[in-house]
Amino acid sequence: MVERSEINMADVARRAGVSVATVSRAMRGLPGVGEATRARILAIADELAYVISPEASRLSSGQTGRVGVVVPATEKWFYGEMLAAIERRLRAADLDVLLYQVSDTEVRRRFFQDLPTRRKVDGVVLIALPLPQEEVDRLDLLGVEVVVAGGRIRDFAHVEVDDRAIAMTAVEHLVGLGHRRIAMIRATIYGDEHWAPDTLRLEGFHQGLEAAGLPLRDDYVISVPFAPTAGAAGTQRLLALDEPPTAILCFSDEIAFGALQGARAAGLSVPGDVSIVGIDDHPLAEVMGLTTVRQDVAGQGERAADMILRRLSHTAVEDHVEPHELVIRTSTGPPRTP
Amino acid sequence: MVERSEINMADVARRAGVSVATVSRAMRGLPGVGEATRARILAIADELAYVISPEASRLSSGQTGRVGVVVPATEKWFYGEMLAAIERRLRAADLDVLLYQVSDTEVRRRFFQDLPTRRKVDGVVLIALPLPQEEVDRLDLLGVEVVVAGGRIRDFAHVEVDDRAIAMTAVEHLVGLGHRRIAMIRATIYGDEHWAPDTLRLEGFHQGLEAAGLPLRDDYVISVPFAPTAGAAGTQRLLALDEPPTAILCFSDEIAFGALQGARAAGLSVPGDVSIVGIDDHPLAEVMGLTTVRQDVAGQGERAADMILRRLSHTAVEDHVEPHELVIRTSTGPPRTP
Numbered sequence: 001m002v003e004r005s006e007i008n009m010a011d012v013a014r015r016a017g018v019s020v021a022t023v024s025r026a027m028r029g030l031p032g033v034g035e036a037t038r039a040r041i042l043a044i045a046d047e048l049a050y051v052i053s054p055e056a057s058r059l060s061s062g063q064t065g066r067v068g069v070v071v072p073a074t075e076k077w078f079y080g081e082m083l084a085a086i087e088r089r090l091r092a093a094d095l096d097v098l099l100y101q102v103s104d105t106e107v108r109r110r111f112f113q114d115l116p117t118r119r120k121v122d123g124v125v126l127i128a129l130p131l132p133q134e135e136v137d138r139l140d141l142l143g144v145e146v147v148v149a150g151g152r153i154r155d156f157a158h159v160e161v162d163d164r165a166i167a168m169t170a171v172e173h174l175v176g177l178g179h180r181r182i183a184m185i186r187a188t189i190y191g192d193e194h195w196a197p198d199t200l201r202l203e204g205f206h207q208g209l210e211a212a213g214l215p216l217r218d219d220y221v222i223s224v225p226f227a228p229t230a231g232a233a234g235t236q237r238l239l240a241l242d243e244p245p246t247a248i249l250c251f252s253d254e255i256a257f258g259a260l261q262g263a264r265a266a267g268l269s270v271p272g273d274v275s276i277v278g279i280d281d282h283p284l285a286e287v288m289g290l291t292t293v294r295q296d297v298a299g300q301g302e303r304a305a306d307m308i309l310r311r312l313s314h315t316a317v318e319d320h321v322e323p324h325e326l327v328i329r330t331s332t333g334p335p336r337t338p
Numbered sequence: 339m340v341e342r343s344e345i346n347m348a349d350v351a352r353r354a355g356v357s358v359a360t361v362s363r364a365m366r367g368l369p370g371v372g373e374a375t376r377a378r379i380l381a382i383a384d385e386l387a388y389v390i391s392p393e394a395s396r397l398s399s400g401q402t403g404r405v406g407v408v409v410p411a412t413e414k415w416f417y418g419e420m421l422a423a424i425e426r427r428l429r430a431a432d433l434d435v436l437l438y439q440v441s442d443t444e445v446r447r448r449f450f451q452d453l454p455t456r457r458k459v460d461g462v463v464l465i466a467l468p469l470p471q472e473e474v475d476r477l478d479l480l481g482v483e484v485v486v487a488g489g490r491i492r493d494f495a496h497v498e499v500d501d502r503a504i505a506m507t508a509v510e511h512l513v514g515l516g517h518r519r520i521a522m523i524r525a526t527i528y529g530d531e532h533w534a535p536d537t538l539r540l541e542g543f544h545q546g547l548e549a550a551g552l553p554l555r556d557d558y559v560i561s562v563p564f565a566p567t568a569g570a571a572g573t574q575r576l577l578a579l580d581e582p583p584t585a586i587l588c589f590s591d592e593i594a595f596g597a598l599q600g601a602r603a604a605g606l607s608v609p610g611d612v613s614i615v616g617i618d619d620h621p622l623a624e625v626m627g628l629t630t631v632r633q634d635v636a637g638q639g640e641r642a643a644d645m646i647l648r649r650l651s652h653t654a655v656e657d658h659v660e661p662h663e664l665v666i667r668t669s670t671g672p673p674r675t676p
Contacts, residue, residue, distance in 0.1 A: 066436075073422055075621075075636075080418035084411055087439050096458065099407075099435045101425050120434065228625040254622075261625045283413075284592075284622065287566040287599045298413075 016041045021140060066096045067308055068121040068144075070111070072129045072190065073103040076226075077254065077282055078297055082127050082149060085301030093309055095122075102129065104190055112138045123308045125149055126156075130195045145311040149304035150297070151196055157311065159303040159320045161295045163200035164207065166324050167249065170277045170293050171208025173326055174247040178334045179275065182209065183220035183245035185234045185255055198223075198251060201279070205249060220245055224255065231258025232265065239266045239274065246274060246335035253278035253285050253292055260288060260331065271333035281327055289330035296322055354379045359478060404434045405646055406459040406482075408449070410467045410528065411441040414564075415592070415620055416635055420465050420487060423639030431647055433460075440467065442528055450476045461646045463487055464494075468533040483649040487642035488635070489534055495649065497641045497658045499633045501538035502545065504662050505587065507631050508615045509546025511664055512585040516672045517613065520547065521558035521583035523572045523593055536561075536589060539617070543587060558583055562593065569596025570603065577604045577612065584612060584673035591616035591623050591630055598626060598669065609671035619665055627668035634660055 013020045018037065026033045026041040033041070067090050071079045087097045098121055102108035112135040123144050128151025136154055139146055148158035167184075174182050184205045186198050206216055219241060224230035231250060235258065238245055250256035256278030263270050270276055278285060281294035300322045307317045351358045356375065364371045364379040371379070405428050409417045425435045436459055440446035450473040461482050466489025474492055477484055486496035505522075512520050522543045524536050544554055557579060562568035569588060573596065576583055588594035594616030601608050608614055616623060619632035638660050645655045 069437075074412050074425070075415065075419040075422040077413065077415070077418075080415075081413040083437075084413040084439060084441075087412070087437055088441075088445075091439070091445075097437045098404075099421075099425055099437045101422060101429070103422075103426075107426075107429075228622050232625050257622055258625045261627070284566050284595055287570050287596045289599070 012041060012044050015044045025140075064120060064122050065094070066098050066121045067312075068098045068100055068124040069127065070100045070102060070124060070129075071127040073101055074099075078150070078252075078280065079127055081297045082301040082304075085298040086125055086127075086149070086305045089302050089305030090309070093305075095309075108135065122312050123147070125304050125308050126153065127304075128152075128160075128197070130189065145308060147304050147308045147311060147317075150300055157307050157317045157319060159300045159307065159322060161300070161322050161324055163197050164204035166279055166293045166295065167201040167204025168208040168211070169324065169326050170249045170279065171205055171212070173291070173328070173332065174249070174275060174277065175208070175212040175214070177247075177275065177332060179247040180214055181220070181243065181245045181335075182214065182247045182249065183222070183238050184249045185231060185238070185251060185259065186221065186223040187226040187230075187251035187255055188223055189226045201251060226252070226255070228254050228258035228261075231255035232262035233258075235259040235262030235276075236266050239263065239268060244274075246337065247332070248274060248276050250276065250278050253280040253282035253290060256290055256292070256331075257282075257284065257288060260290070270331050273336065275332040275335070277332055285327070286329070291329045291332040292327050293324050294327045295324045350379060350382050353382050361478075402458060402460050403432070404436050404459045405650075406436045406438055406462040407465065408438045408440060408462060408467075409465040411439055412437075416488070416590075416618065417465055419635045420639040420642075423636040424463055424465075424487070424643045427640050427643035428647070431643075433647075446473065461485070461650050463642050463646050464491065465642075466491075466498075466535070468527065483646060485642050485646045485649065485655075488638055495645050495655045495657060497638045497645065497660060499638070499660050499662055501535050502542035504617055504631045504633065505539040505542025506546040506549070507662065507664050508587045508617065509543055509550070511629070511666070511670065512587070512613060512615065513546070513550040513552070515585075515613065515670060517585040518552055519558070519581065519583045519673075520552065520585045520587065521560070521576050522587045523569060523576070523589055523597065524559065524561040525564040525568075525589035525593055526561055527564045539589060564590070564593070566592050566596035566599075569593035570600035571596075573597040573600030573614075574604050577601065577606060582612075585670070586612060586614050588614065588616050591618040591620035591628060594628055594630070594669075595620075595622065595626060598628070608669050611674065613670040613673070615670055623665070624667070629667045629670040630665050631662050632665045633662045 013023045022033055023041055026038040069083060069086055071083055074080045074083055090097055100111060102111045121144060124142060124146050126146060126148045146156045148156045152158045152160050186202055189195055209216055222234050222237060224234040235248060238248060248259055250259050256276050259276045260270055263274050268274050278290050278292040281292050285292050303320050310317045351361045360371055361379055364376040407421060407424055409421055412418045412421055428435055438449060440449045459482060462480060462484050464484060464486045484494045486494045490496045490498050524540055527533055547554055560572050560575060562572040573586060576586060586597055588597050594614050597614045598608055601612050606612050616628050616630040619630050623630050641658050648655045
């Protein structure tokens with residue numbers, strides 16, 4: 001059934017004499033396809049769908065009553081929080097949520113190869129995850145509405161934060177306290193080479209340093225797996241440098257929780273000897289006294305859910321950038337030696 | 339459609355001249371229903387299902403290809419972790435997961451009133467949540483296989499930990515270190531009066547104290563909402579007593595993370611002035627140096643998924659008690675004043 005679905009999309013393209021990408025754009029109502037072409041494509045698609053399966057026509061009218069939510073891993077707070085918000089909003093609209101976890105590279109590859117959501121859902125909310133180009137290309141083949149939450153993938157409607165500005169905000173806070181030796185702990189996830197939030201936050205970090213006239217030091221940027229224990233180990237590495245940083249920006253609060261313990265394990269006090277800043281405002285950040293740049297994860301999930309609801313009712317949507325704010329607690333202070 | 343489904347179950351009972359509970363037992367293949375009665379009930383059920391909807395017979399043969407997972411809230415680590423494990427296992431068996439979050443009392447009541455999983459799924463995995471009796475009764479009306487994960491509800495197949503023994507293990511550890519003034523922070527969730535893990539852990543706490551010949555002191559047991567900040571506040575209350583405890587058992591690690599900070603905020607050192615023990619082995623427990631009683635949450639989720647798979651293929655299942663183990667880190671030590 002899955003293979004038939006793929007054949008279907010290719011068949012439509014062949015019969016209409018256009019590319020698969022054009023078929024996809026036409027079906028998603030995106031610009032760049034002439035009205036006559038679009039009408040012809042939709043007619044052919046309807047016809048083929050009818051021949052192949054009665055379920056397909058039900059799908060094309062958007063009536064499975066289900067939305068697929070694709071998420072890397074629900075055990076990680078960020079994804080669990082966003083999924084929670086999306087599910088609540090969709091449930092309130094009487095839609096069911098089909099959950100797809102595509103945590104490791106292999107499962108993800110299979111997901112995008114099998115396109116399992118086809119004919120099972122009316123639309124898909126894709127919670128930000130790193131995708132190689134070939135998998136991005138395959139998203140068109142889903143043949144359903146797609147909304148991206150917590151990031152951006154090609155030209156799909158999306159909700160995101162401004163990762164560059166978030167990192168710059170954190171650096172400005174540290175610079176304002178008098179820090180001049182500021183390090184950053186980046187994070188990698190699922191061994192993927194390119195993860196947009198990581199890349200963008202690094203750019204913001206660099207921009208923040210440049211704006212303050214501070215040098216970019218290679219030894220002050222390290223990359224660790226996305227886990228608290230890795231944050232602790234990374235912090236100890238940074239603090240063991242001949243000229244250690246007086247402040248550390250961490251990719252996320254969960255890395256920062258590790259950093260707090262790493263500093264303590266190195267016999268240093270926070271913020272007396274070293275200041276630590278996170279990003280997120282994780283539920284434990286308050287109790288840990290962590291200074292952080294807050295992003296409203298649940299709010300982004302709700303927005304994304306609203307967006308897919310609008311797409312399903314053929315209403316226009318606008319991309320959304322969720323605001324962030326600095327939350328100052330007790331893990332940052334002036335450096336002892338500026 | 340939902341109301342027709344409920345009428346259907348009641349109709350079967352009326353026509354067969356038995357109670358709804360008996361119909362449910364017969365359909366779930368549980369003992370206590372004679373073979374002849376069972377056969378008659380199933381025949382009537384098939385007949386009515388056929389009359390009401392062709393989809394119903396598809397359901398009765400277990401072919402939606404979907405399993406419903408009912409969970410209080412995916413943003414809480416325990417539930418996100420268990421959901422992650424269940425989804426992975428079901429996905430590997432080519433089943434889709436329909437997610438239902440029933441976090442607050444109102445949503446839960448609506449869920450159990452509407453029985454939305456009916457005809458949408460082949461089976462349900464219910465992740466432990468507090469249920470009033472009327473909602474427990476309604477589970478029969480789902481008319482599908484039910485497995486309970488992380489707890490126990492009536493006679494449904496279930497995977498659980500031994501909450502009493504877990505609490506006793508923690509108390510024994512503290513007693514072994516020489517503590518005689520041991521307190522417990524209980525947790526409430528969603529304002530529910532009776533939450534089995536909380537009640538059972540309290541019982542285990544009492545049993546542990548009794549076994550050590552220690553008195554049960556009312557002022558050493560407090561109850562807080564299930565949140566780290568509440569754990570911190572509760573700890574400060576306990577430590578402000580005229581005769582404060584020298585050790586605190588927390589309902590869970592997330593409460594214990596709060597307790598660590600609460601002790602620090604009270605100017606006390608851990609474990610010098612007060613020992614803290616959690617329950618779970620949360621991903622942050624290691625980096626926080628928290629002594630805890632570990633339970634394998636993902637393991638329980640996998641077991642529950644396996645159980646529902648077996649039920650769906652009409653294979654017998656056995657209830658399972660997941661083992662636990664004490665993990666000693668740096669948050670516990672001998673008391674200064676035994």
